[in-house]
Amino acid sequence: MKRRLFLSVLVCATIAVPLALSSAAVARTYTVGVTPGTHEQVMEFVKPRLAQKGIDIKIVSFSDYVLPNQAVNDGDLDMNSFQHQPYLDNQVRDRGFKLVSVGTNFVEPMGVYSTKVKSLSALKMGDAVAIPNDPTNGGRALLLLQKYGLISLAKGVGLGAGVVDIVANPKKLKIVELDAAQLPRSLPDVTLAAINTNYALEANLVPTRDAIVIEAADSPYANIFVVHAKNKDADWVRAIVATYQTPEVRAFILKTFKGAVAPAF
16 A cells, blocks of 8 residues: 555656646746847837736847847847848858748838938038948948949849949948947948938937938848747747737837838738
8 A cells, every 4th residue: 555655656746847847948038139229129018918928038138230149049048139131141151150030020221311411412522421331231231322323333242232342433432331330320420321220210310200311111121030940940939929920019110110110020
């Protein structure tokens, strides 16, 4: 009788341990890296909606575009939300990151801003134009400058265009490459600056009000959620993306950013 009772207790204890581990796994906090401004604001809006589903997230803000990918690749972050697919592709190719996209969130059209001129026609010979210094956003800025006739790029360079690909520069503009986060602060020192919308909004620049020219709404630079490849099919990943891609969040984006940011879901 004592032996049967002992075995019964042992079996119950064996079953209880996996249940406790499972509960702990569900209760863990997932860290999500963002850049300040748009990405951080929307994720803060999503956070309590995830909590209602039993998913707790910690939002970590980064002031640059390099560290969030390194952190996900190293396991210090579970997910990030700040970049578009061309940027991720470049990072994976150059740094060997094992990162993948698991969904889209919104498009932030890049704009060209100035505190010195009100139109591109007012540009003078030799004026300075600041663009992001990372390859994909720098190429994005150069394509925008080409679209409005300020420069011409070599044929076939595509989204990866660089300053070396400029084949015509009628006004001999000085292209200044700066960290993307520094571009709003560069405006007093340059004539034009091509600025990513998240950093523009952070500097109280509203694309639909302040940009001299802006990318079209069909820009190929939709921002994405990124995780380590090993987590791409995880339930928590699906839950975060699904909670984000809802009509409620879409309405929040449209209302909050007044057309400067377009939902991509």
